[in-house]
Amino acid sequence: MSSLRDVAERARVAVSTVSAALNGTRPVAAATKRRIEQAAAELGYRPNLLARGLQSKRTRILALLFPAPRAGFGLTEMRFATGAAEAAGELGYHLLLSPERDDPVEELRHITGLGLVDGVLLMEVGLDDERAEFLSAAGVAYSMIGRTREPGPIDYADIDFAATAETAVAHLAGLGHRKLAFFNHAADAHAAGYGPAVRAGVEFAGAARAAGIGYVDDFRPGSAEDGREAFERLMAAHPDVTALAVMDDHAAAGVIAAVAARGWRIPEDLTLMLVLSSARVAEMFHPRLTTLEPPSAELGRLGARMLIDRLADHDAPPRRRLVPCRLVPGDSSAPPREEPPPDGRRTPARAERTSPRTAGVRGSATPGIDHIETTISSKE
Amino acid sequence: MSSLRDVAERARVAVSTVSAALNGTRPVAAATKRRIEQAAAELGYRPNLLARGLQSKRTRILALLFPAPRAGFGLTEMRFATGAAEAAGELGYHLLLSPERDDPVEELRHITGLGLVDGVLLMEVGLDDERAEFLSAAGVAYSMIGRTREPGPIDYADIDFAATAETAVAHLAGLGHRKLAFFNHAADAHAAGYGPAVRAGVEFAGAARAAGIGYVDDFRPGSAEDGREAFERLMAAHPDVTALAVMDDHAAAGVIAAVAARGWRIPEDLTLMLVLSSARVAEMFHPRLTTLEPPSAELGRLGARMLIDRLADHDAPPRRRLVPCRLVPGDSSAPPREEPPPDGRRTPARAERTSPRTAGVRGSATPGIDHIETTISSKE
DNA sequence: TTGAAAGCGCTAACAT
DNA sequence: ATGTTAGCGCTTTCAA
Numbered sequence: 001m002s003s004l005r006d007v008a009e010r011a012r013v014a015v016s017t018v019s020a021a022l023n024g025t026r027p028v029a030a031a032t033k034r035r036i037e038q039a040a041a042e043l044g045y046r047p048n049l050l051a052r053g054l055q056s057k058r059t060r061i062l063a064l065l066f067p068a069p070r071a072g073f074g075l076t077e078m079r080f081a082t083g084a085a086e087a088a089g090e091l092g093y094h095l096l097l098s099p100e101r102d103d104p105v106e107e108l109r110h111i112t113g114l115g116l117v118d119g120v121l122l123m124e125v126g127l128d129d130e131r132a133e134f135l136s137a138a139g140v141a142y143s144m145i146g147r148t149r150e151p152g153p154i155d156y157a158d159i160d161f162a163a164t165a166e167t168a169v170a171h172l173a174g175l176g177h178r179k180l181a182f183f184n185h186a187a188d189a190h191a192a193g194y195g196p197a198v199r200a201g202v203e204f205a206g207a208a209r210a211a212g213i214g215y216v217d218d219f220r221p222g223s224a225e226d227g228r229e230a231f232e233r234l235m236a237a238h239p240d241v242t243a244l245a246v247m248d249d250h251a252a253a254g255v256i257a258a259v260a261a262r263g264w265r266i267p268e269d270l271t272l273m274l275v276l277s278s279a280r281v282a283e284m285f286h287p288r289l290t291t292l293e294p295p296s297a298e299l300g301r302l303g304a305r306m307l308i309d310r311l312a313d314h315d316a317p318p319r320r321r322l323v324p325c326r327l328v329p330g331d332s333s334a335p336p337r338e339e340p341p342p343d344g345r346r347t348p349a350r351a352e353r354t355s356p357r358t359a360g361v362r363g364s365a366t367p368g369i370d371h372i373e374t375t376i377s378s379k380e
Numbered sequence: 381m382s383s384l385r386d387v388a389e390r391a392r393v394a395v396s397t398v399s400a401a402l403n404g405t406r407p408v409a410a411a412t413k414r415r416i417e418q419a420a421a422e423l424g425y426r427p428n429l430l431a432r433g434l435q436s437k438r439t440r441i442l443a444l445l446f447p448a449p450r451a452g453f454g455l456t457e458m459r460f461a462t463g464a465a466e467a468a469g470e471l472g473y474h475l476l477l478s479p480e481r482d483d484p485v486e487e488l489r490h491i492t493g494l495g496l497v498d499g500v501l502l503m504e505v506g507l508d509d510e511r512a513e514f515l516s517a518a519g520v521a522y523s524m525i526g527r528t529r530e531p532g533p534i535d536y537a538d539i540d541f542a543a544t545a546e547t548a549v550a551h552l553a554g555l556g557h558r559k560l561a562f563f564n565h566a567a568d569a570h571a572a573g574y575g576p577a578v579r580a581g582v583e584f585a586g587a588a589r590a591a592g593i594g595y596v597d598d599f600r601p602g603s604a605e606d607g608r609e610a611f612e613r614l615m616a617a618h619p620d621v622t623a624l625a626v627m628d629d630h631a632a633a634g635v636i637a638a639v640a641a642r643g644w645r646i647p648e649d650l651t652l653m654l655v656l657s658s659a660r661v662a663e664m665f666h667p668r669l670t671t672l673e674p675p676s677a678e679l680g681r682l683g684a685r686m687l688i689d690r691l692a693d694h695d696a697p698p699r700r701r702l703v704p705c706r707l708v709p710g711d712s713s714a715p716p717r718e719e720p721p722p723d724g725r726r727t728p729a730r731a732e733r734t735s736p737r738t739a740g741v742r743g744s745a746t747p748g749i750d751h752i753e754t755t756i757s758s759k760e
Numbered sequence: 761t762t763g764a765a766a767g768c769g770c771t772a773a774c775a776t
Numbered sequence: 777a778t779g780t781t782a783g784c785g786c787t788t789t790c791a792a
Binding site: 383384385395396399400403405406427428430431432433434435436 | 768769770771772
């Protein structure tokens with residue numbers, strides 16, 4: 001690989017002039033500059049990032065701390081990474097993929113101690129996140145995809161759960177549904193402090209209340225089996241629920257099975273929607289599910305951009321970007337069934353009961369009564 | 381951040397001694413060494429990777445060239461990345477995620493020109509891969525996840541398609557199936573030179589022939605709609621097919637819909653298996669599909685390890701590792717239906733004909749070979 | 761407008 | 777066994 005010196009010799013100038021010409025650090029005579037650029041091109045010169053970094057204390061490398069793929073990891077998480085890597089690349093940065101092992105903080109201490117990265121991108125941020133605390137304390141620049149309970153001055157990009165919930169509820173209310181159930185993520189150790197689960201829960205409840213439609217959210221199935229069972233219990237306790245939004249892919253699969261088992265059909269007897277799942281996943285179901293697709297790549301891009309901006313200006317005001325999920329209509333949304341169908345009914349190839357467009361909005365419904373307050377209240 | 385010099389001062393020795401003591405580059409008196417180590421610990425000394433790299437010409441950074449997420453991209457591809465990053469981390473290396481933009485070769489030229497990485501990990505390798513050609517020509521160390529038609533002296537880790545196909549066919553034959561169909565990936569531009577599609581096709585055909593069972597493979601559905609249609613055409617042309625292996629998730633979804641549409645059930649009327657899809661995806665179907673899960677993380681790990689080994693010894697013989705997919709039995713495998721069921725049949729809640737899980741799976745697949753030990757093959 | 765020179769933090773050859 | 781010294785390729789004063 002040719003170095004600055006090679007270019008300097010070929011262009012018959014000093015290295016410092018080459019550096020200046022190539023970086024625009026100081027004025028260089030047009031003629032000289034041209035000579036230098038030509039020499040550089042001829043030699044296929046590429047600046048050595050290590051040398052540059054050693055000198056300038058800026059490597060233009062960002063670390064993406066990547067959690068160990070737990071169950072439930074999928075496209076979404078991958079797109080954070082690719083989105084971030086793309087945005088970084090466009091801005092002349094590189095992305096180091098740092099898998100978290102047993103001790104994330106230790107990993108962080110390691111990676112930041114090496115002088116290798118300018119900043120860190122955190123994903124899968126918990127409400128109380130030790131990684132964020134460490135980075136703040138260590139004075140390392142970072143940004144978050146997601147956010148802690150109190151982000152303070154840290155830049156973050158997160159899902160706009162309020163707007164997302166509103167979109168979802170509007171979609172369902174617009175179809176005429178008057179009572180909605182929401183299956184959140186399983187309440188296991190992880191989900192307890194998991195922002196999306198908490199915030200989605202809160203916002204769905206709020207949106208349902210605001211829209212004046214019934215709302216049930218005390219189920220949190222984490223698997224297909226759970227989903228099946230939760231659906232049965234749901235229908236037993238709230239037979240008037242006609243629409244269901246589910247956070248977990250697998251739980252949704254269970255619901256579909258349960259629906260089929262009782263001889264119901266989607267969407268005629270139940271409107272089912274996925275929340276925070278990619279359209280690609282939603283397409284794998286039959287019928288294709290309506291989904292609220294998270295803007296994963298976009299969040300990744302934003303996270304990287306914010307971090308890079310921050311590196312350029314340490315004192316800029318913190319940036320907080322909320323991006324709503326996109327509603328991707330599938331074939332699982334329809335007006336509510338008119339009455340609770342007889343249990344165990346089988347409807348062999350029946351004709352359309354109602355044309356989705358003409359079905360009117362029934363006027364009954366308990367206004368907001370079934371709404372159940374979610375435990376954690378957000379104060380932001 | 382404290383530097384070598386700080387440690388040297390604190391331990392009252394020369395920097396070179398500190399370097400030697402910490403790296404074991406040359407003998408250092410035990411007492412001195414202890415002093416140095418203590419000083420380093422007290423200062424929380426971390427070697428600066430840039431300085432080290434600048435000097436030693438080895439950065440201990442690997443680049444993973446990550447293709448733009450096309451349709452069909454999923455967990456598998458992500459696991460390559462995380463597996464590679466993990467293995468690299470364990471060996472003291474870091475993984476740079478390099479998204480390919482419009483021109484992969486240009487991206488490669490860029491990344492390798494920077495002096496930032498010691499080697500490159502290629503994934504989604506095509507039979508004729510321009511990136512591999514470039515790297516070979518440029519003399520850059522690299523390894524492949526997948527392989528070109530003629531890997532030459534390049535290290536690679538790939539799926540053992542022969543063993544995988546044999547496992548699949550053994551599974552089906554063990555259940556009693558006598559005629560099998562295989563839906564390969566769509567024959568679009570990409571798939572044409574796509575190793576897995578080509579090799580899986582070849583090996584499934586070979587395995588079926590070797591097992592003496594009927595085989596049909598002239599369908600290549602790329603979407604749910606395609607899958608549905610392909611299945612209809614398949615049954616029209618080959619009504620005696622009782623088992624179907626599908627490469628594409630979405631096509632499988634279509635098949636399931638088509639099966640349901642004709643009043644059939646899985647697995648009673650059709651054994652359906654997914655090929656090269658993660659168990660997580662297979663679980664989202666109803667019934668849970670039997671799948672041949674690719675050893676993605678393992679391949680990523682192997683790729684990284686091989687590359688690192690190669691960096692250590694440039695002249696070691698090329699390594700070629702083939703890892704078979706793992707058969708993950710679902711609820712979609714059963715003995716063949718006894719006769720072509722009457723068209724449009726509906727079977728209301730009949731008793732289990734066979735218990736899907738226990739039928740066949742046991743006695744089918746190659747005994748004891750659940751996760752075949754890595755094979756080394758130098759042919760091709 | 762350009763050149764010379766001093767490092768950034770480290771490794772490694774050469775002295776002692 | 778340890779210290780001295782010379783760079784790795786670059787950026788950045790400071791002079792000219």
